[in-house]
Amino acid sequence: MTRLAIPVGSQDHVQGQAQAVVTLVEYGDYECPYCGEAYPVLKAVQRAMGDELRFVFRNFPLAEMHPHAVRAAEFAETAAELGKFWQAHDMLYENQTALRDADLYAYGLRLGLDTDVVTQGLDGRFDRKIKEDFTGGIRSGVNGTPSLFINGLRYDGERDVDSLVSALRQAARDAIRPRAATTR
Numbered sequence: 001m002t003r004l005a006i007p008v009g010s011q012d013h014v015q016g017q018a019q020a021v022v023t024l025v026e027y028g029d030y031e032c033p034y035c036g037e038a039y040p041v042l043k044a045v046q047r048a049m050g051d052e053l054r055f056v057f058r059n060f061p062l063a064e065m066h067p068h069a070v071r072a073a074e075f076a077e078t079a080a081e082l083g084k085f086w087q088a089h090d091m092l093y094e095n096q097t098a099l100r101d102a103d104l105y106a107y108g109l110r111l112g113l114d115t116d117v118v119t120q121g122l123d124g125r126f127d128r129k130i131k132e133d134f135t136g137g138i139r140s141g142v143n144g145t146p147s148l149f150i151n152g153l154r155y156d157g158e159r160d161v162d163s164l165v166s167a168l169r170q171a172a173r174d175a176i177r178p179r180a181a182t183t184r
Contacts, residue, residue, distance in 0.1 A: 002154035005139035008056050011132070013085045015046065016054035022172040024164075025056040025149040027137040030073060030092040031066030031099055032145045037159075039093040044161045045168065052172055057089060059133040060145050068099035071122060073130050075104045078121025084111050151175060 008014065008023055016023075026042065028035045046055055059076075061069030072092050079088030091107050092099065101122065108118040137147065141154060148155040148164075150171045157163055 002141035004149045004152040004154075006136035007152075008054070011129070013057045013080060013089070014054060015056075015086060017051065018054065020054035021052055021175050022049070022168050023054040023056060023149075023151055024168060025058060027058050027060035027133070027140075027142045027145060027147040029059075029061050029066055029069045029145040030076070031069040031096065032062065033096075034144075035146045036093060036096045038146045041159060041161055041164065045164045048161065048165045049168055053168060058137060059130045060137045060142055060147070061130065061134070062145060070130065071101060071104060072099045074122050074124075074126050075107065075118065077126035077129055078108075078118060079111055079113060081121070082113060082117070084113070087111055 004025060008025065024042075024045070026035075026038075028038075042055070046053060059073040061073050063070050076085055076088045076092060079085050088107065088111060091110070095103065095107070104122070105115060105118055108115065140147075140149065148159075150167060151174075153171075155164075155167060157167055
């Protein structure tokens with residue numbers, strides 16, 4: 001089974017508590033239609049799991065197939081600097097067919113980002129962060145999007161809410177079992 005090569009750390013975009021018993025990492029592309037289909041599923045999974053889940057998003061723009069994916073990732077990273085990553089993330093997935101620069105500027109205004117801030121964010125200054133996410137994905141065996149990892153192990157099962165919640169709950173049980181054995 002393929003393992004996550006880069007552990008979750010301060011460089012990541014995270015929802016949920018660090019001490020959550022289960023972590024779900026997504027390598028995603030804002031222009032990928034499969035990621036777009038997974039987006040509401042992952043939101044529902046987060047609601048179902050509540051405090052048991054820590055969700056992490058990493059950039060994996062497939063630029064050759066999706067010409068606006070890198071710019072969308074740059075926009076999300078720009079918003080992240082101002083504490084608005086998740087709002088930008090959601091906006092990009094909810095408007096996946098409108099990711100041209102003009103759209104990104106409009107989204108920036110909706111998020112309260114000054115036009116100059118968006119311009120500066122689209123100037124390549126986040127190339128290193130995006131490349132690091134991408135390279136970490138390659139090292140982890142990612143070859144398409146979305147790619148999911150549950151507690152560091154690649155998940156290739158069904159992508160519906162029930163299947164994912166079941167896999168996450170099993171991972172949570174597996175994570176708790178060794179802890180309980182060591183405390184006896």
